[in-house]
Amino acid sequence: MVDSNNVELGFVEKTDSHLLCSFHFPSKVGGKPSWLSLSPLPSNKDLECSKCGKILSFLMQVYCPFEESPKAFHRALFVFVCRNVVCCSKNNNENFCVLRSQLPRNNDFYSPEPPKKETDGPSAKFYQDLCVVCGLRGSKRCARCQSATYCSKEHQEADWKTGHKAVCKSNVPTPASAETVSRIKVYPDCNFPEYELITEPEILPNETEKEKSEEDKLKEYEEFMKSKAAESVLPDSAAKDLEKMAVSDNSQDQVFMKFKERIQDEQEQVLRYQRNGMPLWVSECHIPKDGDIPNCSCGLPRTFEFQIMPQLLTYLEVDSLGDSIDWGTLCIYTCSGSCDIGNNYHKEFLWKQDFSDSNI
Template sequence: MAASSKVKTRVGENIELGFVEEVDSECLLSYQFPSKVGGLPAWLSLKPLPCLDELQCRKCDEPTVFLLQVYAPRDHSELTFHRTIFIFICRNPACCQPNNNDNLRVFRSHLARINDFYSPEPPTDAVTASTSADKRPHARDYQTLCVICGAPGPKTCSRCHKTSYCSKLHQTIDWKAIHKTICKDDGGGDTASGETVLTFKHPNVLFPEFELVTEKEDFQATKVKSNEDKMKEYREFLSSDSAKDIDDSLNPEELDKMATKSSEDDEQFQAFKDRIRHEPEQVLRFDRGGEPLWISASNTPSEIPTCSCGSSRQFEFQVLPQLLCQLDVDSVGESLDWGVMAVYTCSQDCDIGNKYQEEFIWKQDLVKTD
């Protein structure tokens, strides 16, 4: 095999791994500053939210939906006492193209400890769903939200004038699924409380909801192995459950063929698998200022665009393909897919007030070649 100088497997010391865990939705609300996957976004800054243009898919112009958020405060500035990164994705499989990020949007939000929305004291367990709403600030207290996706909802049902939507698409989905049976001219039907409306979750729009919990990666770099050892391990790995988890959609012959080709891509793919096999359930790797663990040596970004403030962006975390197994998106034929999604954010966390700043995401796919 070729020298592996270009294969990037940094032995990071401060890498945090993310795992999904089932938990009650009531534990994943804005005032609890969660990291989470699926369900509705738990907005950090409660106003202004990203505008609808910013939340659109760049391919089809339809609204993207919430994929995940990572609560990642930084102590380098008072402004980032609370800090969360959000990823949104278009659910239309046709918009999901290899090595193209047009179906993704990513945002940074941060707030100082003393801010316009939350208490400076951490939330306590005593604050529960039954606690008064003023202790549980929510974005709907500041603007109407789409009942389907939790984005700003400036459009209102013209019959009941009560239920709000971000778009025609989400109104249509809601109408067919439930709203036609509860909408009344006089405004009855839906309860007056937006909260009740929002608890109806459309399974074809929102992803299943999980908490994202992190733990430090415990990884010991092993000694340099011979190529024979590598191949032996690799073949063992291919027949293991972990390999199946990593990518069900690649058939074993294809994987095998890729393994026997002596190329940088294969080595990087192998390095990727070697690194994650220790914790095959990981769905996210957090390594601010580090390097992504690429799935392939091809299609890595040559240049990361600078932030609108002029500062460079740095790598912050990556989403792994294992997350797809949790999202109920695998269907025969086309579906959402990714190899690695690497998120880069402003290294200076420039002051954005209560606004959401769009950041940069790079989607890398494993493109099968003959």
């Protein structure tokens, strides 16, 4: 049996952007990726939505070294999503991309010892031009100032509207201060709000709690659902599901019931990390069967590493628009051997599970 106590929960916290640079090896949500391998970065082609073709938005990265492998002394997983609501469909992962990066302790970019100065360190922009909007490769250059670089025409337009128009001067290099401004500038249509991702071990209710009678538990659960349906931290869709659950025969989706019970004490968790563990499913529908999780290109099977919870949606400021991207949970499966990929970024696998419709 999997030890259910070795789950790390992730929570978001507002932090100064400069603490989330690559050389701090952060786990973070939103803003721009803090690339681990600083070169070569993934090609923008690899980060196009397979549905609409637009550049994906950076959702989060998790720093998760692989103790067993000296090749993965540093290791991070990056998750990207298309913000276009049209590309978001139920139980379908095509608007997502997950990339793995890893480096040995002695590598091409970072000192093998922790940095003495906390304020300065290597960055991906030393090695190639980056898009000032999204932080991906920026091979397109503003024709007027020859200074600002972009991944795509769309992001150039976004920057123009958000203020580049005012600072762009023919042939005058952008002053350092302007660059700083553009680094922390927010592009609400292209980036998600930035947070640090803090993890702490999950503490399960104590044994006496577990010994409660089934009847008591059911009663508690009904109370919980009644109270939470109204003031839930879950996104609207989840809250609606809860309401439906509260009035319907709740013996139907045991999986959803277990989900609610498990997150009850830490409702703001946005991530559950448990390498080789078991995801906490939100529904009994669309759970992967044998063969649904493809092997890594090295031939090794992929195993579960972490899942992104629906609570994260409330921090992304997307659901104010009504129709927006959505998920029940996003489960990340990675190469069980974290195979050697040099300085490259390697695609891993994401399984998207949505809440079931009114508990079929």
